[in-house]
Structure formats: C-alpha cells, structure tokens
Amino acid sequence: MTLSDIVGKPLAMALIALLVCGLAYPLFVTLVAGVAFPFQASGSLVTSGNAVVGSYLVAQNFSEAVFFHPNPSNYSASGIDPTITLADAYSQIPRISNASGLSRSLLYGIVDNATSRTEFLFGTSYVNVVSINMYLIRRYPMVYGRYASG
Template sequence: MLHHIRPAIVLTAGFTVLLGLAYPLAITGLAQVAMPSAANGSPVVAGGKVIGSALIGQNFASERYFHGRPSATSAPDPNDASKTIDAPYNAANSSGSNLGPTSQKLIDRMKADIEASGLAKPVPADAVTASASGLDPDISPAFAYAQVPRVAKARGLDEAAVKALVATRVERRFLGIFGEPRVNVLGLNLALDATGRS
C-alpha cells in the first residue's frame, strides 16, 4: 500500500509547489516586466502622488467636476453587522444593488437622481443606473456631453471649449467592434484641472 500512497503524496506536493507557487510567481514577474502599470492596478499619479486608479470609479460631487455613474456598493452596518448600508464608491466591497426593474426602491432612487441631476431630458441611462460592480470608472460620451453646461458654468469656461475637451477624452471601441465608446471620468477631470481654470 505504501508504494501507492508515496507517489500520490509526491505528486500532490510537487504540483502544489509548481502550480501554487512557481507558476503564480512567474506570471506575476512577467506581468511586472511586460505591463507594470496594469499589474499594479493601473494607478493614476498626479503631483507625485497616487490619486486613484483608471479602473475604479470615484465620487466627484463638486459642480466643477464631471460626475461618474451612481454607485450601489455597500458596507456593513456599524450598528448591526448582519445588515449592510449604502456606501457609494466603496472599493472594498464591489457589488451591484441586485434590485430588479420592478423594484420600487430602484424606481424611486432613479426618479430622484433624474430630478437632482439637472440634466436635460432624456437623461442618459448611465446617469441614473449603477454598473454591476458599482465602481465603473467610465461614462458614456452622451452623459459626459450632458454635463458640459454645468461644468462650464461652475468653472467660468466656454461650453465649446469644455465640449472639445470631452471629445479628446472619448475612448473608441476596442479594435472598432468590442465594447462601447466611453470616457474615463478621473482622466477627464484631471484634463479639466490641467486647463488651469479651477
């Protein structure tokens, strides 16, 4: 019986070392060499400090900035750990709301968001709907263009100039067919700050 158990133990240990340690370390090292920014979470650096990630949405509430999609992330309720509370843009708990299209809570939130947005109707869908992760860093060009009047007014800029800035930040479909055109909100807001009019 020992001659059957010994090879099983040796193979288990060998494959644990090979696939549990050596392979992940090799892939991590390769990623650090081939694409270090992506391997480290696509950090965005400004003024020598990491201010965010190109892959994680942030909460921009000021009228002077473009706003991202609503966030449906949550956090444990400090008063009752068995429950959760809304915690928008909580990167430690990426999730959607799981509210269905007939949910009254979702309908009420969307109606309130439409009224609070101050955007001309019809409001772009991503202005009032959260993504599956709750942390989508991108918005549609339509949502970005809809915010131009507010941002231009808050900063004292010409609307045409802000609209032209948005146009330069629109990312096209990958290979012309995959995904949708999009605008990275953090990148757009950094470009806006770089205009010198804050």
C-alpha cells in the same frame, strides 16, 4: 494497486503542482510584469506629486460641479465603474462649463477625444471619468489648481 499508487504518487503530484502552478507561476508573472509593465501591474495608479490619489480604473467621488461625475455606485455590477456613456458626458458639459468657465466647445472637443467604443468600431460610446477629470486638472491649472497636490 499499491499504497504508493493510492497515496504517494497522487499526493506528490499535487504538491509539485502546487509549487509550480500555485507559487512559481504567479511569482514569475509578477516579476516579469513588474519589470515590463510597472504602471499597469501596480494598479494604474494616479499620482499627484508624491501622493496616490486613485486609480484610472476605479471610479471615485467627483462630486464638485467642475468635474465629470461617475454613475451612482449601484448602477454597475462592480460598484466602481469608472466609465459613463458619451451621452451622459455630454449632458454634464453645460454644468461643468458654468462652474469652470471653460467653453462648451472646448469641453465637447475634450470629451470626443476621450471617447472609446465597446466593440471598437461600434457599440456603446463611453468616457473614462477618472482619465478625463485628471486631464482637466493637469491641462487647466488656473481652474483646477486647488485639486493638484504636491
């Protein structure tokens, strides 16, 4: 076994692999993703006017009575789970209806439209809190106008 077998070849292989897999690959994926899926690639950001007000994928503090509230942050493993169960969403409807003046049946319809299931056909039914609250803000400016900036 020569010195080249012990140092040269494995080191050169590692350096080339670093350039190809550690730089060229993620940069190429970043480039293509940025062109093909710019919204998702930058973090599914929620904008209001010119301002970034959050991400559709990350829970934020919707504490006011007119909004659907996310789970307390220590309920999930991530601490930023934007989803709640359908039952949880239903349980919040009376409060939101009282505070916003939107009818309960209207809110039930909105929740049902926003519901997905963890195994598509079965499994836990859940609602994304950020998506549904942003929908309310944009659909009902008379009620939610002061939360829409810009």
